Amino acid sequence: GAGVSQSPSNKVTEKGKDVELRCDPISGHTALYWYRQRLGQGLEFLIYFQGNSAPDKSGLPSDRFSAERTGESVSTLTIQRTQQEDSAVYLCASSLYGTGLMNEQFFGPGTRLTVL
């Protein structure tokens, strides 16, 4: 596609429910990133996929968060037993290669998650 797409654009869920967020990276991009942006805060790194390498999960805030990526295409971020503090915009980005010095990340529009 022309850019990174994410779905849904908005998600409202009840505390304790599981949610799945989807990201479709730019075709041909080998690297994919997930970020969280809380209201009034900067972006927080969550997880990074690069080709067939083991993902860098160092940013995941708890074991309720997990993500998968199918080959070099779509990725899903799953949040289990959602809590109100999980409310945020979840942004996905992709880049052509890995985290090389100048490798530019292209961001999707984000999914706004609201946990009631």
Added chain:
Amino acid sequence: KNQVEQSPQSLIILEGKNCTLQCNYTVSPFSNLRWYKQDTGRGPVSLTIMTFSENTKSNGRYTATLDADTKQSSLHITASQLSDSASYICVVSARQAGTALIFGKGTTLSVSS
């Protein structure tokens, strides 16, 4: 602790005026610094990327400067337009941090007519 601080938090200017946004960082060892523009409801879009050896880089009406000695960067916007209204985010990468990009909280710019 690696941190990126931006100022001001928000700014309102009249269309056609210039403005300068500031970014101070404590990330070490420094690799590169990026400025992103984030429109409301959209993902960030890269404006400039600078390495240690670069002092200035322009992208149209946007000019970024970098002083690696004082660990400061600025983004200057010339002849502002209504479409410049957005959040401007400073992002710093540490050399061996791999995926770790440190994001500032952003400066919200409002351009009014």
